[in-house]
Structure formats: structure tokens, C-alpha cells
Amino acid sequence: MNASAKPERTRLSAEDWEDAALRLIADQGVGALAVEALARQLGVTKGSFYWHFRTREALLQAALERWEQYGEKEVISQIEAMPDPRARLPELFRRVAHEIAPHRVYAALLKALDHPQVVPVMARVSQRRMEFLTTIYSEAGLSPEEALNRARLTYAAYVGFLQLNFTLGLPRISHDEFDAYVEHMIRTLTPA
Amino acid sequence: MNASAKPERTRLSAEDWEDAALRLIADQGVGALAVEALARQLGVTKGSFYWHFRTREALLQAALERWEQYGEKEVISQIEAMPDPRARLPELFRRVAHEIAPHRVYAALLKALDHPQVVPVMARVSQRRMEFLTTIYSEAGLSPEEALNRARLTYAAYVGFLQLNFTLGLPRISHDEFDAYVEHMIRTLTPA
DNA sequence: TCGATACCATACGCACGAGTATGGATGGCA
DNA sequence: TGCCATCCATACTCGTGCGTATGGTATCGA
CATH class of the missing domain: 1.10.10.60 (Homeodomain-like)
Known part of the structure; x- marks a missing residue:
């Protein structure tokens, strides 16, 4: 071959x-x-x-x-550099949704959480990302508790999406339909 | 031992x-x-x-x-039996959130999606559950497209939650804090 | 040009888990 | 009571993948 x-x-x-x-x-x-x-x-x-x-x-x-080192560094810093806090969330969602490659390792690691070696790494990475989401939600106007819970919800949706789509191959969603899904997600998860 | x-x-x-x-x-x-x-x-x-x-x-x-046989049958039928469509979503969320045991197999299977045998089973189960969610959202007043996307989002959040909490052991959330999270999720995912 | 060090091949041993062969025990039924 | 089908134990084989032992080749500085 x-x-x-x-x-x-x-x-x-x-x-x-x-x-x-x-x-x-x-x-x-x-x-x-x-x-x-x-x-x-x-x-x-x-x-x-x-x-x-x-x-x-x-x-x-x-x-x-x-x-873990050469991870998501760039994305986070670029988002943080955006002047308008309200614009950060939609931008983050769209970026993450359209860059599949960097998430493939994360998705694979998600299925290997029985391996003791991957647990601490995934715990640190997930923790950092959720903290990032929490501050973004805070800056977008949510209270500390609301921001934390919304970050949890958002990150869970991200993780679940990875599982349901690349690993499980659920009824192959079309490209347009996927974009519509992303926009729906932005509407429901972004503070009004 | x-x-x-x-x-x-x-x-x-x-x-x-x-x-x-x-x-x-x-x-x-x-x-x-x-x-x-x-x-x-x-x-x-x-x-x-x-x-x-x-x-x-x-x-x-x-x-x-x-x-797959002796699965979630009861939960679905009980929820469907509820008269008020708007009351179904919060009830479903609270039930699922507090019955951990039945979800442990599903969580384990989620990590085994590289096994060819588990993929079709998980695809069928996940598909059925998402269709159930979609009809509930429709009955709660969402348009067909909105209902489908909201179902996808909700189910992804469920799947992600399983991964992040039972398999990965993220900073052990307390019981009260968990209830607050569930209520937050109900507020943001349930149509107003 | 001549070692010494870094990098790689070949050929092992070994543990572990799936599957097989075969004989023993146990219970129901004629 | 005796026989047959069912259920289980023991003792193997075999493939696979990790790790080791040891010798070979390339590269670079002296």
C-alpha cells in the first residue's frame, strides 16, 4: 500500500x-x-x-x-487581542468549527481517558480552555456564576460534538447544514 | 482482594x-x-x-x-406521557442529571468508538435519542430546523458532560454547584 | 585517516490473552 | 438406576507486541 x-x-x-x-x-x-x-x-x-x-x-x-506545549496558544492570544468583547465569542466558535485538524488529537485523547498517562494532560488542557471561556463570558456581561456555568456548557458541547462527529460518524451532516448549526449554537450560547 | x-x-x-x-x-x-x-x-x-x-x-x-434492548425505554415513555410539552424538557434534564448509573455504559462505549462493533450500536442509540429530543423541541414551539439544531446542541452537551466528569475527573464539582449547573443549562437550552 | 559516538538492524526472550482439545461433574428423564 | 445433554476444569497451542542483546554503519572531530 x-x-x-x-x-x-x-x-x-x-x-x-x-x-x-x-x-x-x-x-x-x-x-x-x-x-x-x-x-x-x-x-x-x-x-x-x-x-x-x-x-x-x-x-x-x-x-x-x-x-500540550505547542497547543492552542495562537488561537487564544488572537481572540484575546480583539477589542470588542462581544465579538470574541462568535469569532471563537467559527474558528474552532472550521479548523478540524488541530482537534483530531484532542478527540483521540478523549477516547483514551482510561489510560492514566493522558488524564492529567487532558485535565490541564480542558481546565485552561474552560477558564479562558469563563473570562470571555464574564467580559461579555455574565455574572461570575453564570459565566462559569455557561463555559461548562459550551465546552461540554464542544467535546460532545467531537465525539459525535469525527469518531462516531453520525448521518453525515452537509457543509451548509453545519454552518447553520454553528450559527444556531452562537445564538443560543452567546449572551443577548 | x-x-x-x-x-x-x-x-x-x-x-x-x-x-x-x-x-x-x-x-x-x-x-x-x-x-x-x-x-x-x-x-x-x-x-x-x-x-x-x-x-x-x-x-x-x-x-x-x-x-441496546433494555435501554432507556422507560424514561422516554414517561416523558412522552407528560401533558404539558413545555414541562418535558426541564423534567428530562433533571432526570438524566440525577440518574448516573444508566449512563456509565454509554460513557464507556463513547471511549470505544474505534472498535468497529460499537459504532453501529452507538449510532443507532444516539440517533434515536436525538430524534426524541428534536420532537420535544418541536412540541415546545421551535421550528423544524431550530428544533433539530437545538437537539444536536443539547445532545452534544450531554455527551461532553459525560466525558468531562465521569471519565476525566475535572475539579470535582459539588452537589449544590452541580444542581446550579443543571438549572443554568435548562434556562439556556429551553425555549423561552 | 582513524577512532569514537550516534544511529540503526537482526535476532532473540518473554508475558499475556485468545482459542482448542479433552476429560470430568451434574442434573433431568426414561 | 442408568444414560445423555449440559456445563465446567485443565492443559495445552499460537499470535502479538514489548523489551533486550549485540553487532553493523555513518558521521565528525582530531
Whole structure:
């Protein structure tokens, strides 16, 4: 089939393995993270892997930390830079809705919450994002309690959407219909 | 530790294995469904299992079908029996929010969407529930498109909530705070 | 040019879980 | 009472994937 899609003849670094691991996680899940499979995909063998990492668990850990680092930083800062607080929410929703790629790892990790290694990472990331949402809702005029609950609701809707659409393949929604859904969501979740 | 918590000295039936499988799935996930582990938990050995089922896959299939059968039937019919359409949504939300046990299997299955066997089951169940929500929203006064989108949003919020709270253990929300969250959700998702 | 270090291949051992073979126990029914 | 079907135990095989041991090749500085 593909076998050697990457004829990279340079030597590999630990970062290369971490990136490959994240790609594999994104489209096959954490459970599919096997060292021999990864090695095959990179055109090398296990011998290479165990030079860079002590164990499979160590690779997962490194990949997760790498993902947590180079995460959503840009999106958050760009939204925060917007002058009008009321305009931030619709913009955030539309951006998130149309950039699918960055969310694929998050979606895969959501299905791996039985793995003890992913729990703390996901807890930190989700916590940070919800705090961000809470401050945005506050700045949009909600009281502290209302802002917190609305952030919880919004984030839950985001997480649920990921599950129901990319992992489960519910009756493939069309593009236009999806846009309509996003706008409906903006209307109902944004303070009047 | 526990080893033989169930001193059931009667012979086992296929249904016994299916129920045990569902219990195990509920609190350890689909990945933990191993025949020797299940046998140990039931106080027997593999020999028993392979008399009732041809394979592990067959057990999973049977357990999933069993779960799909004896599912949420009662809740739906009870809600439908309520005379006032506007009162149905708050009641549904409160019921679902306070009955955690029945949702544990669903939450576990949500994390197993890479398993080909669980996808069709989850697709059917989720589809039915969303259709139910859609009709409720219609009866509460929303237009067909609005009702459908609101149902999608509500169900996504439900699914996301399951992930963020029982599987991920986000900053343990208190009981009162949880009730406040549910009421907030009712206010924002129920048509005025 | 010549090691030394970094990177990789090959060939193992080993644990674990699915599935098979076969014989033993138990209960209902003639 | 004896027989047959049902249910279960024991003891294997086998595939898979992690980790190890050890030797080979490339690259760079002295």
C-alpha cells in the first residue's frame, strides 16, 4: 500500500518519533501506538526506537507533553487581542468549527481517558480552555456564576460534538447544514 | 482482594455472561473485556465461557445488543406521557442529571468508538435519542430546523458532560454547584 | 585517516490473552 | 438406576507486541 511514503534518508531524532506518534494517535487512537508499527511507518526498525526512548510509555509521555506545549496558544492570544468583547465569542466558535485538524488529537485523547498517562494532560488542557471561556463570558456581561456555568456548557458541547462527529460518524451532516448549526449554537450560547 | 464476591453456585447462562460483561465495561471500559478476567470474576474458568460463546467478539456483540434492548425505554415513555410539552424538557434534564448509573455504559462505549462493533450500536442509540429530543423541541414551539439544531446542541452537551466528569475527573464539582449547573443549562437550552 | 559516538538492524526472550482439545461433574428423564 | 445433554476444569497451542542483546554503519572531530 504505502509502506514508504516518507523517503527521509536523514537520521531520526526523538522529536521525529514524537511527531509521528501524534500523527498516529490522531488517526488511529492511542491504542494503536505500537513501536513496531511506528518504526515501519518511519522506514526503520525497533532498534532505532529504543535508542531514543527507554520505553513505549516514555514516548507517549513525551508526545503528550509536546502536544500540550505547542497547543492552542495562537488561537487564544488572537481572540484575546480583539477589542470588542462581544465579538470574541462568535469569532471563537467559527474558528474552532472550521479548523478540524488541530482537534483530531484532542478527540483521540478523549477516547483514551482510561489510560492514566493522558488524564492529567487532558485535565490541564480542558481546565485552561474552560477558564479562558469563563473570562470571555464574564467580559461579555455574565455574572461570575453564570459565566462559569455557561463555559461548562459550551465546552461540554464542544467535546460532545467531537465525539459525535469525527469518531462516531453520525448521518453525515452537509457543509451548509453545519454552518447553520454553528450559527444556531452562537445564538443560543452567546449572551443577548 | 475480592476474588469471589459472588458465591453463586448455580450454573451460568449466556445472559449471566452478558450482564457481567456490561458491568465490567461500565467500570473498566471495553478494552478491559477479557474472557479470563470475566471468568475469574464469575468464579469459573475459560472452559465455561467457550461453551456459551464462540468467541470474545461474540460476547461483546451480544452484550451490546442486550444493552441496546433494555435501554432507556422507560424514561422516554414517561416523558412522552407528560401533558404539558413545555414541562418535558426541564423534567428530562433533571432526570438524566440525577440518574448516573444508566449512563456509565454509554460513557464507556463513547471511549470505544474505534472498535468497529460499537459504532453501529452507538449510532443507532444516539440517533434515536436525538430524534426524541428534536420532537420535544418541536412540541415546545421551535421550528423544524431550530428544533433539530437545538437537539444536536443539547445532545452534544450531554455527551461532553459525560466525558468531562465521569471519565476525566475535572475539579470535582459539588452537589449544590452541580444542581446550579443543571438549572443554568435548562434556562439556556429551553425555549423561552 | 582513524577512532569514537550516534544511529540503526537482526535476532532473540518473554508475558499475556485468545482459542482448542479433552476429560470430568451434574442434573433431568426414561 | 442408568444414560445423555449440559456445563465446567485443565492443559495445552499460537499470535502479538514489548523489551533486550549485540553487532553493523555513518558521521565528525582530531
